[in-house]
Amino acid sequence: MDNSNNEVTKVLEQYSQEINKEIKEVLSTIEPASLKKASIHLTKAGGKMLRPALTVLVSEAVGGNKKDAIKSAAAIELIHTFSLIHDDIMDQDEVRRGLPSVHKKWGEPVAILAGDTLFSKAFELVINTKVDGTSLGNESFERINQTLATVADACVKICEGQAFDMGFEGNFDVDEDQYIDMIFKKTAALIAAATKAGAVMGGADEKVIKAMYDYGKLIGLAFQIQDDYLDVVSDENAIGKPVGSDIAEGKMTLLVVKSLAEANDEDKKRLIEILKLDDTSPEHVSEAIDIFEKYGSAQYAYDVAMENVENAKQILEILPDSEAKQALSLVADFVVNRQN
Amino acid sequence: MDNSNNEVTKVLEQYSQEINKEIKEVLSTIEPASLKKASIHLTKAGGKMLRPALTVLVSEAVGGNKKDAIKSAAAIELIHTFSLIHDDIMDQDEVRRGLPSVHKKWGEPVAILAGDTLFSKAFELVINTKVDGTSLGNESFERINQTLATVADACVKICEGQAFDMGFEGNFDVDEDQYIDMIFKKTAALIAAATKAGAVMGGADEKVIKAMYDYGKLIGLAFQIQDDYLDVVSDENAIGKPVGSDIAEGKMTLLVVKSLAEANDEDKKRLIEILKLDDTSPEHVSEAIDIFEKYGSAQYAYDVAMENVENAKQILEILPDSEAKQALSLVADFVVNRQN
Numbered sequence: 293m294d295n296s297n298n299e300v301t302k303v304l305e306q307y308s309q310e311i312n313k314e315i316k317e318v319l320s321t322i323e324p325a326s327l328k329k330a331s332i333h334l335t336k337a338g339g340k341m342l343r344p345a346l347t348v349l350v351s352e353a354v355g356g357n358k359k360d361a362i363k364s365a366a367a368i369e370l371i372h373t374f375s376l377i378h379d380d381i382m383d384q385d386e387v388r389r390g391l392p393s394v395h396k397k398w399g400e401p402v403a404i405l406a407g408d409t410l411f412s413k414a415f416e417l418v419i420n421t422k423v424d425g426t427s428l429g430n431e432s433f434e435r436i437n438q439t440l441a442t443v444a445d446a447c448v449k450i451c452e453g454q455a456f457d458m459g460f461e462g463n464f465d466v467d468e469d470q471y472i473d474m475i476f477k478k479t480a481a482l483i484a485a486a487t488k489a490g491a492v493m494g495g496a497d498e499k500v501i502k503a504m505y506d507y508g509k510l511i512g513l514a515f516q517i518q519d520d521y522l523d524v525v526s527d528e529n530a531i532g533k534p535v536g537s538d539i540a541e542g543k544m545t546l547l548v549v550k551s552l553a554e555a556n557d558e559d560k561k562r563l564i565e566i567l568k569l570d571d572t573s574p575e576h577v578s579e580a581i582d583i584f585e586k587y588g589s590a591q592y593a594y595d596v597a598m599e600n601v602e603n604a605k606q607i608l609e610i611l612p613d614s615e616a617k618q619a620l621s622l623v624a625d626f627v628v629n630r631q632n
Numbered sequence: 633m634d635n636s637n638n639e640v641t642k643v644l645e646q647y648s649q650e651i652n653k654e655i656k657e658v659l660s661t662i663e664p665a666s667l668k669k670a671s672i673h674l675t676k677a678g679g680k681m682l683r684p685a686l687t688v689l690v691s692e693a694v695g696g697n698k699k700d701a702i703k704s705a706a707a708i709e710l711i712h713t714f715s716l717i718h719d720d721i722m723d724q725d726e727v728r729r730g731l732p733s734v735h736k737k738w739g740e741p742v743a744i745l746a747g748d749t750l751f752s753k754a755f756e757l758v759i760n761t762k763v764d765g766t767s768l769g770n771e772s773f774e775r776i777n778q779t780l781a782t783v784a785d786a787c788v789k790i791c792e793g794q795a796f797d798m799g800f801e802g803n804f805d806v807d808e809d810q811y812i813d814m815i816f817k818k819t820a821a822l823i824a825a826a827t828k829a830g831a832v833m834g835g836a837d838e839k840v841i842k843a844m845y846d847y848g849k850l851i852g853l854a855f856q857i858q859d860d861y862l863d864v865v866s867d868e869n870a871i872g873k874p875v876g877s878d879i880a881e882g883k884m885t886l887l888v889v890k891s892l893a894e895a896n897d898e899d900k901k902r903l904i905e906i907l908k909l910d911d912t913s914p915e916h917v918s919e920a921i922d923i924f925e926k927y928g929s930a931q932y933a934y935d936v937a938m939e940n941v942e943n944a945k946q947i948l949e950i951l952p953d954s955e956a957k958q959a960l961s962l963v964a965d966f967v968v969n970r971q972n
Contacts, residue, residue: 416788
């Protein structure tokens with residue numbers, strides 16, 4: 293498992309330099325200096341680069357020219373970064389990627405602007421595919437247009453997902469379908485946009501474009517569910533935050549949704565009490581984890597994540613064999629094999 | 633003057649119904665309900681519709697088909713609304729267009745999301761020009777991409793302008809060039825994008841597209857400078873806020889910049905003292921206005937606004953005669969003739 297994760301790290305990092313070059317370049321002209329620094333801050337903090345790597349990998353897997361996909365890949369990473377900056381303001385999170393969050397360091401007004409700037413720059417980047425030259429002729433206008441539509445659609449969904457997530461706080465009637473729809477919008481939609489953008493820029497036909505969107509959606513769902521799962525089964529060193537943080541914050545996760553659906557009245561009442569606490573002790577966290585255990589909710593979440601990954605890998609069969617296709621299969625496995 | 637303003641109101645309102653229909657439709661699918669309501673809030677509060685009307689007027693003036701420009705016009709209005717929502721959060725303004733501001737009514741997290749959603753929907757709207765059919769064939773992809781590039785560029789500038797504006801607070805060394813660059817980015821860039829988008833969607837050649845951008849930029853600068861001017865010469869009933877609000881808030885305006893450049897040491901010191909006050913009395917406001925008067929700063933601002941308008945009208949001579957061209961000339965006059 294460790295070996296294949298190392299392999300995936302290599303796969304994800306192979307385009308990092310080119311993608312970061314695009315990001316650095318498009319952000320270099322921002323002024324004044326405070327806005328520029330705030331906008332660049334998280335892009336230099338070393339994210340996984342999962343989303344942009346997926347864009348390039350899919351474009352290669354459908355037979356496209358990498359050159360045409362790099363700017364769209366960088367744009368997807370900027371959209372991800374924009375959403376992190378605004379989410380951190382909304383959730384009052386003070387640390388991100390081991391650094392102070394943007395609003396913590398520059399204040400909320402500049403953080404709102406930095407997010408908005410990255411958002412705008414993402415669209416600029418996709419459009420610049422044409423300006424800077426592609427392997428395509430005028431056909432590229434249509435592909436760029438479809439990619440922009442894909443990105444805009446994902447942005448609306450990210451906002452909707454965050455609004456649902458905030459609305460779910462303290463609402464213990466959320467069922468599994470509602471939960472899955474929320475994480476689709478909040479997390480999976482951008483990963484699906486990343487894979488779709490790769491297919492579009494790579495010149496795939498509509499059937500393959502749709503398949504690649506579905507592949508991205510499925511691994512995106514698995515990614516978020518695995519996050520829910522790791523919160524209770526991993527150890528603090530691996531995930532970089534205390535075990536059970538989601539419980540302490542009273543967050544809605546698939547483990548909570550499943551437990552509330554399955555538990556007897558007493559356990560359900562107790563779990564809700566713990567989730568509502570403002571000051572959650574390690575004992576409370578253990579108690580909640582025991583309730584998850586009793587109803588097999590952690591295992592259930594893992595199984596759902598795994599099933600999504602298996603379905604995602606099945607979808608890849610539409611592609612001809614290639615190194616990029618193999619890499620996409622590895623990435624799907626990584627989503628449930630990762631420890632953080 | 634009143635008659636021509638009535639005429640302009642008619643000109644600006646003639647496309648309102650079609651533009652509002654597009655806005656209503658593209659926002660109708662937002663969920664959950666709270667996010668939808670927050671996103672729609674200001675769009676129903678009756679703005680001037682100056683920017684979207686300019687887009688349609690320019691498209692007609694360059695011989696385009698109105699149908700191709702309506703969605704881009706609506707998109708420009710959404711970008712304007714997005715920036716108002718985020719600016720109100722940053723400036724802690726509680727009233728907008730006579731209504732509670734979005735963050736006042738729904739809280740900052742939802743207001744941040746509502747702004748982000750309108751931003752995304754603006755791009756979606758422009759792209760939908762193709763989806764819903766245009767008078768053009770595949771050529772429309774190129775025009776749509778150029779319009780999206782225009783909108784994205786304006787969005788970056790709006791963020792930069794707001795960042796400069798915030799940075800100018802308490803900085804009394806700002807010179808006129810820096811001030812003009814700030815208001816270009818903060819206010820004029822979107823008006824320039826509105827007129828450019830009309831030219832692009834209307835199929836104008838590069839020379840005319842550039843001219844229409846410059847026309848929009850000039851009336852945009854005049855618009856902001858006239859705002860500065862009206863703050864001290866208008867009466868409360870006409871502008872809907874107390875006379876001298878900018879002075880009370882210590883805002884940088886062309887009147888302040890000019891006075892600080894021209895005043896003797898004593899007046900300069902006193903003006904800065906007043907601008908720095910947290911609790912500004914009507915007597916302080918009068919005193920500041922007396923200093924403006926002494927150095928002819930209000931008249932200077934009016935003259936600069938007027939000069940920009942004259943230059944803007946000169947630029948219109950590149951267009952063939954038409955009703956739309958006449959309307960554009962009226963709009964330019966309106967910018968300095970309006971009382972609020």
